[in-house]
Amino acid sequence: MSVLVLTEQEIRQVAELDESTLTQVEQAFTWLDQGLVSMPPVMHIEVDEQSDVDIKGAYVKGQAAFAVKMASGFFGNAEQGLPTGSGMVVLLSAETGFCQCVFLDNGYLTDLRTGLAGAVSARHLAPEHVDTVGVLGAGAQARYQVESLKLVRDFNRVLVSGRSAENQQRYATEMADRLGVDVAVADSAEQLVKESQVVVTTTPSRAPVLSADWIHPGLHITAMGSDLPGKQELDPVILGSADLVVCDSRAQCEIGGELQHGVRIGAIDAADVVELGRVTSGQHPGRQTSEQITVSDLTGTGVQDTAIALATYAAAVAKGCGTTV
Amino acid sequence: MSVLVLTEQEIRQVAELDESTLTQVEQAFTWLDQGLVSMPPVMHIEVDEQSDVDIKGAYVKGQAAFAVKMASGFFGNAEQGLPTGSGMVVLLSAETGFCQCVFLDNGYLTDLRTGLAGAVSARHLAPEHVDTVGVLGAGAQARYQVESLKLVRDFNRVLVSGRSAENQQRYATEMADRLGVDVAVADSAEQLVKESQVVVTTTPSRAPVLSADWIHPGLHITAMGSDLPGKQELDPVILGSADLVVCDSRAQCEIGGELQHGVRIGAIDAADVVELGRVTSGQHPGRQTSEQITVSDLTGTGVQDTAIALATYAAAVAKGCGTTV
Numbered sequence: 347m348s349v350l351v352l353t354e355q356e357i358r359q360v361a362e363l364d365e366s367t368l369t370q371v372e373q374a375f376t377w378l379d380q381g382l383v384s385m386p387p388v389m390h391i392e393v394d395e396q397s398d399v400d401i402k403g404a405y406v407k408g409q410a411a412f413a414v415k416m417a418s419g420f421f422g423n424a425e426q427g428l429p430t431g432s433g434m435v436v437l438l439s440a441e442t443g444f445c446q447c448v449f450l451d452n453g454y455l456t457d458l459r460t461g462l463a464g465a466v467s468a469r470h471l472a473p474e475h476v477d478t479v480g481v482l483g484a485g486a487q488a489r490y491q492v493e494s495l496k497l498v499r500d501f502n503r504v505l506v507s508g509r510s511a512e513n514q515q516r517y518a519t520e521m522a523d524r525l526g527v528d529v530a531v532a533d534s535a536e537q538l539v540k541e542s543q544v545v546v547t548t549t550p551s552r553a554p555v556l557s558a559d560w561i562h563p564g565l566h567i568t569a570m571g572s573d574l575p576g577k578q579e580l581d582p583v584i585l586g587s588a589d590l591v592v593c594d595s596r597a598q599c600e601i602g603g604e605l606q607h608g609v610r611i612g613a614i615d616a617a618d619v620v621e622l623g624r625v626t627s628g629q630h631p632g633r634q635t636s637e638q639i640t641v642s643d644l645t646g647t648g649v650q651d652t653a654i655a656l657a658t659y660a661a662a663v664a665k666g667c668g669t670t671v
Numbered sequence: 672m673s674v675l676v677l678t679e680q681e682i683r684q685v686a687e688l689d690e691s692t693l694t695q696v697e698q699a700f701t702w703l704d705q706g707l708v709s710m711p712p713v714m715h716i717e718v719d720e721q722s723d724v725d726i727k728g729a730y731v732k733g734q735a736a737f738a739v740k741m742a743s744g745f746f747g748n749a750e751q752g753l754p755t756g757s758g759m760v761v762l763l764s765a766e767t768g769f770c771q772c773v774f775l776d777n778g779y780l781t782d783l784r785t786g787l788a789g790a791v792s793a794r795h796l797a798p799e800h801v802d803t804v805g806v807l808g809a810g811a812q813a814r815y816q817v818e819s820l821k822l823v824r825d826f827n828r829v830l831v832s833g834r835s836a837e838n839q840q841r842y843a844t845e846m847a848d849r850l851g852v853d854v855a856v857a858d859s860a861e862q863l864v865k866e867s868q869v870v871v872t873t874t875p876s877r878a879p880v881l882s883a884d885w886i887h888p889g890l891h892i893t894a895m896g897s898d899l900p901g902k903q904e905l906d907p908v909i910l911g912s913a914d915l916v917v918c919d920s921r922a923q924c925e926i927g928g929e930l931q932h933g934v935r936i937g938a939i940d941a942a943d944v945v946e947l948g949r950v951t952s953g954q955h956p957g958r959q960t961s962e963q964i965t966v967s968d969l970t971g972t973g974v975q976d977t978a979i980a981l982a983t984y985a986a987a988v989a990k991g992c993g994t995t996v
Contacts, residue, residue, distance in 0.1 A: 443745035669994075
């Protein structure tokens, strides 16, 4: 049995933030809605207080292979000048169980599929006309989320609010250059939310960073930072007052997403939350008026990892990338 | 970040059934007993009725790296002349979370650490003098278990009982040659148990293959086939009548081992079952008289995967094996 091994550099050559990978990630949510996916709960290995690994994976009926993904968060890495997040993906044959491809992506594919899930949400939930996008957090996902959004909405201004003046400024300079739009540091989170039509929260917070007082008609919020019990970015009252709350996986969001807090305080009934696949499959219309307030609660699902791995494997094979061992 | 990639052939050159790997697997159980191990429940991806993948892993405090292992069972493979079990192991740095080594072992390391866990059990639980070893099943683990046992007990006869006359005969010929002992096909499972001092069950059964009527003083049973809900090899009455029941992980055995059935019918209280690490660490004496009846219930634990991966990685680095990408 031969196995294709792809390095991060090779993967970056064949998998990018573009229309094609966006379509593939959108497909993942539709597969979930169609009942085609066998996806166990996330496996979590605790290393110490600031280090852990999440393992996700999913088989999609009819697909020739499926992925198992390891995503690590080692927050002590920053002191050594290393990225805190890394990881790798393995593709196994759905016909024989043998390993087919190893993606030594150091977390790049996770960054990609996570950013694109935000764009999939916004495609169906953000208002048609977006002038300003606000992003809370100034790390890697603040970049992937906003760059992905550009695929679905033609905004011309970004407001950023991060933890340090230095990070915010670096973000503004980098992203203005990359996207060709005006990127400014917000005076406050409040100003950022009030002046934006789309807000993306990308922080590792364990308490609300976004107040219910700042919400206004026509706003779409994508909350992607919370993916574990105890994490939280939104005042849960927001979930109760929104016109439409969507989540990637109800089972996961009830455990680790914003939904955990919304349900706990009784602001929302989990049964009223729509899974994103309902919307991507056309079974639910998504946003219906320009005045609605919408929220998307994203925790990241194994089926996204399978979707991006399948697409990347196909592209690598087509271009003859990688080493066969 | 460079990653070492090892093929099955390279892994077979540095990891064998020997005293050194036996010691490493024994150490794994002691680590568990010492409370050094962070080991989540097994993750299970269902592909179809006869195909699935189990994912196991564990971090051991103080160790520089930890493993995540995928083990697949695709029973349709037999029709294509392929082994039904395969898999791979990934070693991640416990300091940074980055991938350190990829073992493309096709299930070999799982076979090894599973066989060796049987030998660890027998070292502490089998009677000192073993003349005959009986093995139910004639597949890969029937080979690994009996070969591993040779490291801890100097038996001179093996009785085998498998599903087909052809498999049994092939097993007998192969193993007689490999171990230099007499290997015979048993007339029945009953005869096999009655004439053996150690019996190993290695079947994928979902109903007892070993009757309580056949048990005799001085017998040690290692039941390693059952590792999922619904699987079963022993009449659960045996667990109640044994003098000592040991399991690799109480949490896992209550879900997928023989313990699930023993507890269900009230034959045994889970609190009376001793974890193997209690014995390997010297906190429990194991077998104390030649007349005791002992049972070892093994489901296979992630910490065994980490132990064998650490040892294999160290050996590969020392010998300069593998490809760095």
